[in-house]
Amino acid sequence: MSLQIDDIRFSYGKHLVLDGVSLEVAEGSFCALLGPNGSGKSTLTKVIAGVHRPASGTVSLGGVDVLGLGRRSHARLIGYVPQSGEVPFDLTVREAVLLGRTPHFGIGPGRADWAKVDEAIALLGLGELEDRSLSELSGGQAQRALVARALAQDTRVLLLDEPTSALDLRYQIETLQLVRQITRSHGITALIAIHDLNHAGRFCDQAVLLHQGRIQRAGTPQEAFDEAALTAIYGLDVTVEEREGYVEVRPVVREIEYQI
């Protein structure tokens, strides 16, 4: 059940955002989508999630064309964690996680739906918070509730759109560890749009560098993080070195102002 993305093109109006993106993510692996702002990584996750319809190209899971499926069938295969947004109403954590069961039940949730909700809440350690209102949660806790919602959705693929951008360092690491652990324990394929190259290098099996709507480099983080390529993509000199078995990218900052 590998996730295969083939020649996806997408534009907002006349602005071409994705210009023929193809990549394959093996079942149960954790893939990072990287690139500067506006490179199309968020858009790619939204296309795979069924939020946007691409102008052309296919997304298939285990050989099944998921874009040709109905919305509900699509939602049972692919889950999506958006960038955390505010909820304009008071809602308990449990109710928020139950939203993940939307594509599975008819009018009301059944026993099996609540079981999945409880499982997701337990897995994310939200048990003590489950009756709290979402608005009382910290940023990290709210983010975990969103991940729990996607887990309750019980899909084969999990997409995350910059889930760590609003979190402090500890929650960033916890979230990434958790997603990696889920890919290992549940065989779920995870795709994450993320800014931090070093986090991607540390936690992901695969790294894809997007720039101007095209894939510039892809492979393991060691393969993808090429000094020359990163320098060109970000317009900033970087050095890449291995440390304790993981690649690390450092910007080269010339301290011109201090020399004057």
Next chain:
Amino acid sequence: MTTSVAAERDAGTPAASGGAPAPARPDRARRRTGAWRPIALAAGVVASAIAIVVAVAIGSAGISIADVWRAVVLATFGGELQADFAQAYSIVTELRLPRTLLAFGAGAALSVAGALMQGLLRNPLVSPFTLGVSPAAAFGAALAITLAGAQGVPAWVTIASALAMALLVSAFVLTLASVKRMAVATLLLLGIAVTQLFEALTSALQFAANENTLQAIIRWTFGSVNDATWSDVQVVWVVLVLALPLVLWFAKDLNAIAFAGDDAAKSLGVNVGALRVGLIVVAVLLASVVVSFCGVIGFVGLVGPHIARLVIGADHRYLLPFSVLTGGLLLLLADTVGRTVLAPAVIPVGIVVAFIGAPIFINLILTRKTALR
């Protein structure tokens, strides 16, 4: 009635402490799966039925609750009408009952329409009139009154004109918004524009009108159920009863839009664009019918859903039916107050409900656990 609602609320509001590990206490288990909510809903239905009967009995004619029951049984199942009961019977069946049912039905329709709009537009401050329904209906009515001039106009023509104008303007707003993919901000801004435009158009008619016409136009805009007839009751209740199963069917999809946002709702398998248009049409239809028959009754569509949310929570599967009850009861209360407080004078319910609704709403805003952002 109010005490039972308060008790339900205490039972339903999760303890803020929440830090305790999860012991399998039965009340906690019930609260977690929300089994108390159907009970609260049933209690609300019973309370509403009682409230309607009591409201019918209240008034200067000295009618008892037993008389109300007797008249209802007589009217429903037939039987012999005794001469000494004839007056009470006609007061109940021809005046009080249609009036009470129209007030409850109108409040219920506006409140459920408000709950729909607040959820669909992800904004707790919108009402069924946000898209410009009420100024459009008022203009439609004013137009009919002005064109008819001195010879007067049958009530149904004014109603039809108001309804047609409200639906036409809503269709216009929705068509324009669909160009922008039904974006929430677009809908809100178009609603503001249309509201301003039609208020100006009505003002223009008023400016040109003579004394009598002006009075008729202004009188129409006071929302009231003073001239309630059984046919008014029928229309409002039929629309309400048809709309309810439809909106309940889509309640869980509405939850996804309201709580998760458009993108996440799409990824949860909800056809956001179609659902938003479809349910706004339902809300607009409910609001237009009420405005056309009763005139402009503000606040119920805003406050009704808020009260319901405080009691039963934000889940639309329960919020929508409970909004029917809170809105109905609120307007029933307002009308009962309006026709008793200065009796024999009758204050239009649209004015009373603002007096009752504004303090409730202010209290809600100030006592909310979380500030509106």
